[in-house]
Amino acid sequence: MKKNKVAAAFRGIPWWLVLLIGLGAISLGTALTDASYRVIFGAVAKGFVVTLTVAVVSYAISLMLGLLLGLARSSRLRPLREASTFYIELVRGLPMLVILYYIAFVGAPAMAGILNGLLAPLIRAGAMQPFESRSFSFATRAVLALTLGYAAFIAEIFRAGIESVDKGQIEAAYALGLSPTQTMIRVVLPQAIRNVLPALANEFIAIIKDSALVSVLGVQDITQIGKVYAASTFKFFETYNVVAFFYLCLTVSLSMLVRALESRLRRESVR
Amino acid sequence: MSAFIRVENAVKTFGDAESGTGVRALDGVSLSVDKAEVVLIIGPSGSGKSTLLRAINRLEKLDSGEIWIGDDVVTARRADLRHIREDAGMVFQSFNLFAHMSILENVSLAPRIVRKVPAVEAREAARAILERVGLADKFDRFPRQLSGGQQQRAAIARALAMNPKALLFDEPTSALDPEMIKEVLDVMTGLADDGMTMLVVSHEMGFARAAAHRVIFMDQGRIVEQGSPDDIFAHPHEQRTRDFIRHIL
Secondary structure: OHHHHHHHHHHHOOHHHHHHHHHHHHHHHHHHHOHHHHHHHHHHHHHHHHHHHHHHHHHHHHHHHHHHHHHHHOOOOHHHHHHHHHHHHHHHOOOHHHHHHHHHHHHHHHHHHHHHHHOHHHHHOOOOOOOOHHHOOHHHHHHHHHHHHHHHHHHHHHHHHHHHOOHHHHHHHHHOOOOHHHHHHHHHHHHHHHHHHHHHHHHHHHHHHHHHHHHHHOOOOHHHHHHHHHHHHOOHHHHHHHHHHHHHHHHHHHHHHHHHHHHHHHHHHHO | OOEEEEEEEEEEEEOOOOOOOOEEEEEEEEEEEEOOOEEEEEOOOOOOHHHHHHHHOOOOOOOEEEEEEOOEEOOOOOOOHHHHHHHEEEEOOOOOOOOOOOHHHHHHHHHHHOOOOOHHHHHHHHHHHHHHOOOOOOOOOOHHHOOHHHHHHHHHHHHHOOOOOEEEEEOOOOOOOHHHHHHHHHHHHHHHHOOOEEEEEOOOHHHHHHHOOEEEEEEOOEEEEEEOHHHHHHOOOOHHHHHHHHHHO
16 A cells, blocks of 8 residues: 555656756756866856846847737738738748848848938937947847747737637627727736746747857857857867756746646636 | 617628528518517527627627617617617627636626726625625636526626616527526516516526517528417417427427
8 A cells, every 4th residue: 555655656756857957956066066167157157147138138028029919910900910920920931040140230230220310310410429230239139139030929829819718708898898909908818818828938938048049149148158168178068068057947947837837727727 | 668679671691692602690680679678589590599689789790781779770880889788788698707807807897997987886886786696605706616507697797787778688598507597597587577678589488488578489580470478389370480389398
């Protein structure tokens, strides 16, 4: 009887997680004891803040932009629908790296040109300096690129969420005299967002991983610092171990949170 | 007595009307419902009952024909939908309570948002209405925590919260287990006794006998026959009505 219980508890253990945590503990232990690892840790840790900032800022803005695009995508107005579908298909059809290059080397000069055109009177009057591509830091361009790219993915998630809400809910709101806008804000969106919360959280994990791409622009994130450090010391194995450790700390803990969120939502919908 | 809801020659086709593959849900229906009158609509599925009801508060647009609620022309191109829907509340077969809100929030939402009633007042009124339908102890529950009968009573309370002049019921008891039908019908009968104008799509004989002033039999998008409950259920004139009554009794 007791044996069975032990066996059952044994089977319930998520071994993949035990392994990951073990690996993390060993890495941390090594980092604290091994001198060369300690140096690498210290160096790469500086990139941690940059990676997190790039990911959080891009994610926050792409959430807002994605919501607007998703609303436009499910709008009754055809021009809105067509325009947002055009944008979403265009962006989703491009590799993130290409979007990054586009924004950094095509978008930034174009933006400078547009802003100069708009602010021409002020610039002529000498009230301000004309913009140049240089006016936009590579970190800004990287954030903009990730934002524009992820807004398309997030828009599709919002659209799916909006479509997942039972049509009867909308009819009931209309029948009570709510306008289409009131119905969207009060009835559809709260349920839609709830339904896609796990999917939205997963996009945050994805954006953390894709933020490594900004290293190609020289932004000093985890990957870039690791790349430079490894190239100058030839400690490739140790450096990329540390790089991987930092990313895994973020992504694994976040995906645990998403799992918890999912099971909580499932429990609530059954109750 | 004066006609409160008037329908004239309503036509509605689903699908492609021109190629002839469409389905004619309403094929020239005319009807008028007086103030405080309770009208029951019966008929086989696909006879256009629900479409007629949904057209009256403009959840469905007619191809042709006209509908009035009071002085409002429902079918006008620029109809005041808000006003129309405040006048004619609707109760659905599948309740359609807002799943993310408590029962109290469900009932107080429309008065707050549409009528701009202050939140405290709206909740106060919602409590009173919920007590009236026998849900005094369920204010904080969510729809999924209630039985079907309780959900439908909450849905009726939600419609009542807008002080409608008429209520449209679209098969309000069809999705309910038999033991829950009575509690909903009791609430409906109470409303009828209070003088509410009601248009009810339902096959509930008990309700027909207890509350209906008039029964309408529809088939294939047309009104075949109408009369008092006794006329229609006990002495129908038309063969189609007789066949249908025999099936449901």
